[in-house]
Amino acid sequence: MIEKAWEGVIKRTLTSAWKKLWLESVIECDFEGFEMVPVEPVVNEIVSLAKIMGLEVDNNDIDELVEENSQELTTEELMELHCVTQQEVVEESLSEEGEEVTAKQQSSAAIREMLKAWETVASYIEKHHPNKAVAVCTTNLFNDNAVSHFHQILKRRQKQMSLDSFLVKKN
Template sequence: MDNAPAHPPNLKEDLDIEYNFIKVKFLPLNTTPLIQPTDQQVIASSKKLYTKALFTRRFQVTNDTDLTLRQYWKDHFNILHCISLIDKAWNKVSFRTLQSAWRKLWPACVPERGLEGFEEKTSVNVVNEIVTLSQNMGLEVDKDDVAELVEDHRQELSTEDPVTIQQEQVKVMQQEHSGQEEEEREDVSSVQIKDICRKRSEVQAFVERHHPNKTVTNRRVDILNDNAMSHVQKILQQRKKKVSLDCFLVASPTSKRQKKERKDSRNS
């Protein structure tokens, strides 16, 4: 195993007695890319196969349509599609690829003949198919672009990266929907929003009281609050601020004069 944070150093001591036939060895620092099996074309092969599957799906969805690339990513591709393509790509990694990956670490298990040139030929074929699919979709992609794409994904995400990515996605979504939100606000009255918030509280209390699985209930309620109710509540809050500001701006001269007189009397 490599020295990833997810692999506790005391793992071999934590193994139960019944698993004493398992021996855990950690690779020396800075040797993972050189000898770890998955780094010997396995990861690169799966990434190329994933890219091919991704381009194939996009071609199938957008062929003979007017869908732009942006529309495809926004409306026709989600995390479920991504996971499905990853599964499809991994299942297409050949047995010969997995076998040859052990050549540097465990050469005795790899046949001396029969694998020479196989990986290189397979990789070239996949790259050529990706380039062909790209060109059929009107994209200017060549072999170097595919190699660069695979290379860009070699760097692992840090724990901070997903948070940053999520913040950027939320910011983009807010910008895209800001104009639409302004239009929708006029269609829903504040009375309706207050009524919905009250009903949501009643439904939440009822479900939490009677649903047998509290964990599932809390998770679903959190999703509803974060994705839906927070939006309408924000609209209500903004309206309250706007009403307060309007009341201040349209205050009559008499009211302003009276406030000033009261302030002067207190000061005196």
């Protein structure tokens, strides 16, 4: 039973624990064939670059920053970070192109056609993807972040009544 428990302990955990207790005992190579870069020169370089930029930074600030960010991210945090990054890339590409398609340039028929196609794709993915939870989560995420925009356009257009319905010729 103890043997199984020790098999579950990964090398990184042991290295991190021993590094804090007895730094010299930690092996100098993290991966075979790769030498570890000494931390102190890197920290000093970061501090010097920060000072060149006019920032007030010292070695303790860098060490503190590294400690705060040393924990591994959860799956949810990674997905959120990925979404934010993708959104920034999309926004950047739109601003570079300088052409943003407005709601008025899209016909209602084209939007309805796209929504119908999306429903077909989402349905197929949810039925045939091996990981149902991921498929549902992803399609819901896309619905909430992208498709809902087009639903809103159609709702606004349906609420707007044309002037023709008010300006009817009486006989």
